Amino acid sequence: MNVELTVNGEARSAHDVEPRKTLADFLREDLGLTGTHLGCEHGVCGACTVIVDGDAVRSCLMLAVQANRAEIRTIEGLGTPDDMNPLQESMRDSHAFQCGFCTPGFMMQITALLEENPSPTEDEVRETLSGNICRCTGYESIINGVLKAVGA
């Protein structure tokens, strides 16, 4: 099947996409956007979270063909190593992450949260991020990074 979609503001298309191919595999393998990571492939860990038409979505639980005509945002769309966005700067200031594997999913989940609620409380941040697993940090540094980004 053909898939046409917008990724990080850029029109992308692919032909002969297998209907069973997940959006995560499509992004990583077909579009070369390896910033999105796969941590469990059954929708629990949140590492593969991307933003689809404004909502944070687990790209391991969605098929690429379901994303036809959708607008997708991934970690690659937030900022570059030499020009990070304010959230990325705050996370760096807070030593938010360690190994970095869960990071893309957290960053997209947080991005979606802040677009919906620009000044969340710590409890709201914790509640929203409770579906993303980080094995390294104990979460406090991640929460601190979000609160720093919103000026709390």
Added chain:
Amino acid sequence: MTATQQPMAQRFVGESVKRSEDKRILTGTGNYVDDVQLPGMLHAAFLRSPFAHAHITSIDVSAARQVEGVVAVHDGASMQGLLAETAQPPGIFGPAPVKFTLLASDKVRLVGDPVAVVVATSRYIAEDALQLIDVEYDELPPIATVEHALDESRPAIFEDLGSNVVTGPRTNTHGDVDGAFARADRIVTANIKVHRHQNVPMECRGVVADFDTDSQTLTIHGSNQGVGIAKMVLTGQLGMPPDTIRVLCGDIGGSFGLKIGTGREEIATAALSKAIGRPVKWIEDRNEHLAFSGQAREETLDVEAAVTNEGDILGLKVSMIVDTGAYPGMGAMLGGMVENMMPGPYSLEGLEFTFRAVTTNKATYVAYRGPWASETFCRERIVDMVAKELGMEPLEVRRRNIAFQGDNPGKMVTGRTLKSATARESLEKIAELVDLPSFRKRQAEARQQGKHLGIGMATYIEAAPGPRADGGGGLGNEAMRMRLDDDGIVRVFTAQMPHGQSHETTLAQIAAEEFGVPMEMVKVVVGDSDQVPFGFTGGSRSATMAGGAALVNARALREKVLEETANQLEAAVEDLEIVDGKVGVRGVPAKAKALAEIATTATAAGTALEVSQAFDGGQGGWSGGTHCAIVEVDVETGLVDIERYIVVEDCGKLINPAVVDGQVRGGVAQGIGAVLLEKSAYDPDSGQFLAGTFMDYLLPTTTEVPRIETHHLETVPLDPDVNFRGVGEGGMVVSPATLCNAIEDALSPFAVKIEEQHLPPLRILELIGALDD
């Protein structure tokens, strides 16, 4: 100030310098093993046993070979033909040698044991083809528990061992055990049980093997804690000369001890690439990971403590059994580690320690963040049990028993000096922070209202790396190379293979400060067996060992560069200084020469500005501390809420406080997971694995892990230069005992004696009698 000291302007050590790694990982530009995509790359998938213990009576892979896109299919027998004839069963370094093939061929020994592999043009096709492989099994009685393993009527998992006991029983005594027990007023006993749980890094294992048929060389893109170890294993397994294998690791998505070794699937993938002549990728999925990658703990410790009525713990008799799972390796040698550390910072008169390891049809025991940690769990639980029996505060029992510190420090009864241990200081700091009497008052009032609050604390010391023994005693060596390149960058070639520890930042902090350049002018090179010395990251050794190596090499390189510059400028070394990446005569900045220019001139003259010094650990020292938790247990639901969690730790001089805090919190979070959530569960009758998804194996999230209040002692400099100590494992070592002590305290109205480490809601309800056992 001597010529080789740096002006105070450029201090980095001790600062929470921002991480060099973060620009990559925050922008999705990291390079993890699954991100490696090579032209013509194929994908491997493994067929795994659904049974715990069975003979393979037949295997037919012919239908799988017919699937379009499938390039190769191998069963255990044919895979063996791709390995060196001299290849030994991998991963065994504990018990007597046992025979098995890389992929199971005669029998399967656990659920998840690999029996066949398909290589295809996509992972999807490879998994399709797996379903067409026909395997017939003849089930054997499973060895699903330690009791099964000790039951001689059940079959041996390894026939050549003839038994499922792989180590011991072996008993060692230290000090005056008989005297301690003779002088005791009472004996406190417990059967301590630490359940099976596991590392679970967010990135599973994986490898891309790329064999080049023209040059007959193999390039491995891996996810390992040491590139040199992976290279060594593959050299032996594939029978290739060492200079034809290069192992590269990019970013690694966590490990916690799991990825020290090279897995059977990684070896198979390398052998397949060599046989096919194309790159082959294998990425473990989460179900494979939970079932097969490795698991830890599952230890029982029968303990007798000889105690006086005043609360002195005179001696311990401990009998430990570890369930090492199938294909036992490190677990079979665990006893010595636990035994040596069992006294902790306490002044026992005697210790008797008996160790046995058994093999079962479960995942192999692997190192997990403080593999010896059961000594702390066992000892710190016993201390609380002693306190309870004597009606004393656990804090007081700890105070009474912590060994003398000061000018003539005590020794552990197992032999090691307690020089630099600050258990007492950390304990007193906790006492100062929590105000125990006022907590007890609040606890009593809360109980009146049906609220069950509890406080628990636990103390530990960790040999990270441990103090050098009086009169010598090795701490091991850490190799490192350091070079000033023509581009003016100081490159640090370290044996460490970071996977979250921030070595690219912390080693650069030390090297930059010692050498005298901004952080940006130091690059830490990791993960290339052609470039870095042999070694690995593990055992919380990197702070002292690699930190020290960075210090001594930067110092030596600075001397060398200053000497070279003195020649080039025709100046005296004593008059030179390094400022802003330039070397010049002090007070004459106009004549200063850029480091790049000095290096280029030196290179042209045939002088390499490179040093290579091993660091021997200096005086070393203990890490350690005391943790304290205040919890509320809901006796209706069995849920535990952590109201406050305090860490007082001592890892010597902090290199980067934010990195240290991150290590501490991460370890505590894993301890919280171990106690309240995580269990690698097996059916005790069939040996079937029951925790193969994240809906069964529960990890702590933002709603279970509280803020961790962290205090650093930074005391007792032992060494003139290097007083950084390891901090990676301590949080995980001591937090399970801290939490269980707090939970038992909360449940004291129910007279509950907690002997196990895993306390999910259902278990708490059972313990208080609200549910049947």
